[in-house]
Amino acid sequence: MLHRMSCKLEVDSTIVFTPHFSCSMHRRVVEARRRKSLQFQSRVEEKYTPGFSFLTAGELLIQGWSLKYLEELRYPGTGWVLVEFDSRVTWIETLIQLKRIIRMGYSPLIAHPERYTWCRRKKERLIKLSRMGCGVIVSARSFRLKKFATAARELLREGLSHALCSDAHSPQDFILDETLKKKTEEFSVIPWHVLTREMPGMILGDIKLPELPLLQQRESG
Ligand SMILES: [Fe+2]
Structure with missing residues (x-):
């Protein structure tokens, strides 16, 4: 049963922790990691509130046919669940698993699609997934990984990410600061504020994301 609450969070100052989990983990391991994440959240809350809001979710590796832990790891107050797959996953397996997640009442957020062969071969597949109700999130970390940098840039160049x-x-990794903004604006057709504020705000507000591609033109000035 999916419990949703209306959450009023300032997207500019909300940080969601998404530690790694896998559907194949033992429940005891999942619970221990969840406890640790929530303790970490309490510690940073003591230090940084007021000013920032913190939430704990997870990045769930979908392996095999099991779909455990969606409820525990969804973004609090929403049906959105951040999911990733093994990099060699086939398109058909991805499609089946995402459809199953949607049938269970959750909305998958696909982490770093640029890593998957099925996506690099046929980027337009992301359009179909967005029509099904999936969210798509390119990872800035991919800009520094030789194998995925071109694909990550192309997705943003073609509006194929939310x-x-x-x-x-x-x-050493990028954070969402001016340096990354300048770099991203060299190739993205999607404005920075849409990628980092508008769409994340919709996720936190449990709102369905628009169909891809997002073809808004870059703002001048
Ligand atoms: Fe990941």
């Missing part, structure tokens, strides 16, 4: 996330794993 949002851009930092996906920062270490202090």
Whole structure:
């Protein structure tokens, strides 16, 4: 049963923690990691509120046919669940699993689609997924990974993403700052504020995202 609450959060100052989980993990491991994440959230809340709001969700690796832990890992107050797949996953398996997630009443947010062969071969597949109700999030970390940088840039060049996330794993990674904004604006047809504020705001507000491609022109000035 999906419990949703209306959440009024300022998207500019809301940080969602999405530690890694997998459908094949033992429930005890999932619960322990959840507890740890929530403890971390409490610690940063003590330090940074007021000013920032923090939420804990997860990035769920879909492996095999199991679809466990969607309820635990969805973005709080919404039906959105951040999902990733093994990089060699086939298109058909991806499609089946995403359809199953939607039938269960959740909305999949596809993390770093640029990593998947099925996407690099045929980017337009993301249009179909957006029509089904999926969200698509390119990872800024991919800009630094030789294998995925071209695909990540192309998706933004063609409007084939709803949002851009930092996906920062270490202090060397990009964060959503002016440096990344300037870099992204070199190739993205989607304005920075749409990628980093408007669409994330819709996710936090549990609102369906528009169909891709997002073809708004870059703002002048
Ligand atoms: Fe990931």
